Amino acid sequence: MCGIQNVTRKHGTYYYRRLIRLGLDKPFRLRMSLKTTNRRHAALLAPALTLICERVAMNMMTNIRSDGLTSAQRAEIYRRQMLIERDRLEVMHANLHIIPPEDHDDIDKALSLRLGASESAASDGVVKGKIDDFLIARIDPDDDDEPIVIMAWSDLAESIQQDGAEEAAVTRLAEIGVEETVLREAMARKVVNQARIEAVREFRRVLADPSTAYAPVQVAGYEPINPQNSSPTVTSHQPVANEWVTMTPSEAVLRFFEHNPRTGGKDGNSRKKGEPWTLKTRNQFELPAMLLEQVMDGRALATVTHDDLVKLDQCFEKLHGPSFRKSPKHRDMTIWQIIDETEAKVVAGEEAMKKEAKRKGRVTDTKIKPAEHLSRKELGLGVVTTNRHWGFLRQLTGWFNKHHPLGRLDYGAFIMNDTRNQRELQSVYTVEQGREIFNLPPWTGSKSHARRMQPGDLLVHDAWYFVPLIAWYSGMRRDEICGLDVNDVETEDGFWFFNVRANDVRRVKTISSARKVPVAKELQRLGLIDYVTALREAGEKTLFPELVAESGLGQMGDAYYKRIWTKIAKELAFLKGGQAMHAFRHTAIDSMKGAGIPSEIRADFAGHALKGETEGRYSKAHMALLRNAVATIPEVTKHLDPFPVSLLPAKLREPRKARVK
Structure with a gap:
């Protein structure tokens, strides 16, 4: 080592070495000979080179950040050029009507030649950064007598009154008040050519469907304008054009909200x-x-x-x-x-x-x-x-x-019709599959609170136990069940029912989703009412407090699916695509349909829209009909014995904390 910072010595000659990093790019190493064998001379040169490197690096970083064009500036150049190109193409087309072109007798063919050549030239400008002169040929494959037309782009460019991309780029930069640099001019030139390509394509679309050339005109209430009394209408609070020109899709969403x-x-x-x-x-x-x-x-x-x-x-x-x-x-x-x-x-x-x-x-x-x-x-x-x-x-x-x-x-x-058979998508569980589900450890005995899918002696009343049972015997949606409040389980005239309504933790899917669903006798036998009473006495507000997130974000149904149902599903070999929590709902509705329950009662039970609802929708007679419908759902839990209320420990009923990333 020679003892001078950033300097090494080899074969008597001193060399300057330095690692330089520009922004987040990969660093590069600078190595040069100081062309001296004198240590004192090398010690004077090294600090000077270090200072120069720092100054150059800072200038390069500044240029990298400011020398180009921002997305907003490029968008404004694009907008201005598009307006110019639209007018230019309209003028060119009108001139073909007035002055017949020399290269074609047919105006359609002459226009097609010019549009094609303009798009090709602009495409070259986008890719290569410049437009080299090229030959354009037009051949009609369907007409052997049609002469072949060959022209140079430089000759044709004059007839379509198109300025060079370089001149247009410099003009646009001056219009938006941006100082011209080599990089900015090159970027603006690319935007100009991109605008020309899109303008040509837009012009072709309008030719194919001339009715789209202008926005719809309001005809009703039309009054002739008196030129002597007419004056331009000034609308106050007009939004600034640049505000919309530079707005990204994500920014537009916020403005939409x-x-x-x-x-x-x-x-x-x-x-x-x-x-x-x-x-x-x-x-x-x-x-x-x-x-x-x-x-x-x-x-x-x-x-x-x-x-x-x-x-x-x-x-x-x-x-x-x-x-x-x-x-x-x-x-x-x-x-x-x-x-x-x-x-x-x-x-x-x-x-x-x-x-x-x-x-x-x-x-x-x-x-x-x-x-x-x-x-x-x-x-x-x-x-x-x-x-x-x-x-x-x-x-x-x-x-x-x-x-x-x-x-x-x-x-x-892009929008496609869903051609799948909706009946085939609505998978249901058979009675045998239902018994197999409720023979798993959460209902017959688990090893511990942390190992609910391993057999043992622990029986607990919680989301593991009651959510699938309620789903089977009520046909309610997953989010409707998991978001139930303890006050949503009510009694009237000695009959219990779920009051499906919006509450503090979830909304209902539609207006018709708000409904009353009778609590099946089998749910009452297995201790649901005692469980609700115990939760009230423990000061809980929700039926399944262990699914609540501490942050208040997310849906409790999603939490149940990720934390519980996915573990249950792994033990069910018969599961196939479409069979998940929602299959419980289809099972209940299909059972009612097979038992001859009228479609109106099934729709009311499922929370579907009804036609011709009456004021007595939830009269005593109507609730009796709903209870009869619930009774048709097959009972697959007769093998389960009820047990005294067993809540989760208070610590496990606390709201879920967010996972640490």
Whole structure:
């Protein structure tokens, strides 16, 4: 070592070495000879070089941050250029009507030649950064007598009155007040060419359907304008154009919430009365907008095109629906990162299947894959999920279009009809399967509170025990059961019933979901009423307090599914696709249908919409009919003996704490 900072000595000559990092990029090492063997001279040169390196690095970092164009500036250049291109194309088309072109007798062919050449030139400008002169040929394959037309782009550019992209880029930068640099001019030039491509495509769409050239005109209430008395109408509080031009899809969602109080407003709490959107619905609305923003690489929503929607749809086909954004890890990843991760799992699965097939001597047998891997057949979001995404995006862009015009977006190309047989999707449990479920340890005896699926002597009244029982004998939805309040189990004239209504922990799905469901005699025999009474005496408010989250976020039904039902399901070998908690509901309704219960009573029992409801809907006679309907549900728990009320320890009934990441 020579003892001078950042300096080494080799064969008598001193060398300067330094590791330089610019932002988050990978660092690079600078190594140069000081061309001296004199230690004193090297000690003077080294600090000077260090100071120079620091100054250069700071200048480069500053340029990296400020020398380019922001997404807002690019969006504004794109908007201005689109307006210019629209006018230019209209003028060019009108000129073809006035002055016949020399290269064609047919105006349609002349226009097609110019549009095609303009798009090709602009595409070259986007990819290569410049437009080299090229030849354009037009050949009619259906007409051998039609002459072949060959022209140079430089000659044709004059006839379409198109300025060079360089001049247009410099002009746009000056219009938005941005100082011109080499990088900014190159980026603006690319945006100019992108606008020209989209303008040509838009012009073709209007030619194909001329009725879309202008927005609908209000005809009713039309009054002739008197030129002498006419004056421009000034509307106060007009929104600033740039506000909409630079708004990203995610920012547009927040503005949509603010403009639509029915959604809950900006913070979700603007409606003191009525039923605003739930947090789940708001999150579902935000998700497709966020994914679209990632697909658009952060561009403003004002620049969205149908091609962006196509790209998003292609992404949907590369995702694994059951696992997409289900983990905290996924919520911090972009759609591109999740696609890459999913593809890696597919490739790993294919390789594992090939190795397993070769190991067993069946080279062509690649149908069995390891559980941790994926197959290509499993990819693609479900029809219901994608339709919901497209529906929310159509709602968002439709609202946005009222404030700032958007290009034509055809959502009908993506929304699919669900052709699945809904009856086949509604799997039910047989009586034998019901007995098998309720023969598991949570109902016959568990080893401990922490090991509920291992046989033992512990019997506890809690969500493990009662949620599936209530689901079987009431046909209520999972969230309706898990979110019950102790005061929602009521009695009238000596008969017990569940009062399904909105409460502090959950809402009801629809207006017709609010209903009264009789408590089956088998539930009463197994101690449900005693359990409710014991919870009241213990000071609990909810029927299953162990499902409540300390943060107040999330749904108790989801907590039950993740913490309890998934463990029960692992022990049920007969389970198939579509058989889960909701199958209990279909089992109850099918039992009533098989017993001849009228459809009106079944609908009221299930919380479905009724036609011609009467004032006596919940009269004594009507409740008797509902009790008769509940009695038709097969009793599969006769083998279970009731036991004295056994609540969870108070510590285990406390609200769930958030998991530490």
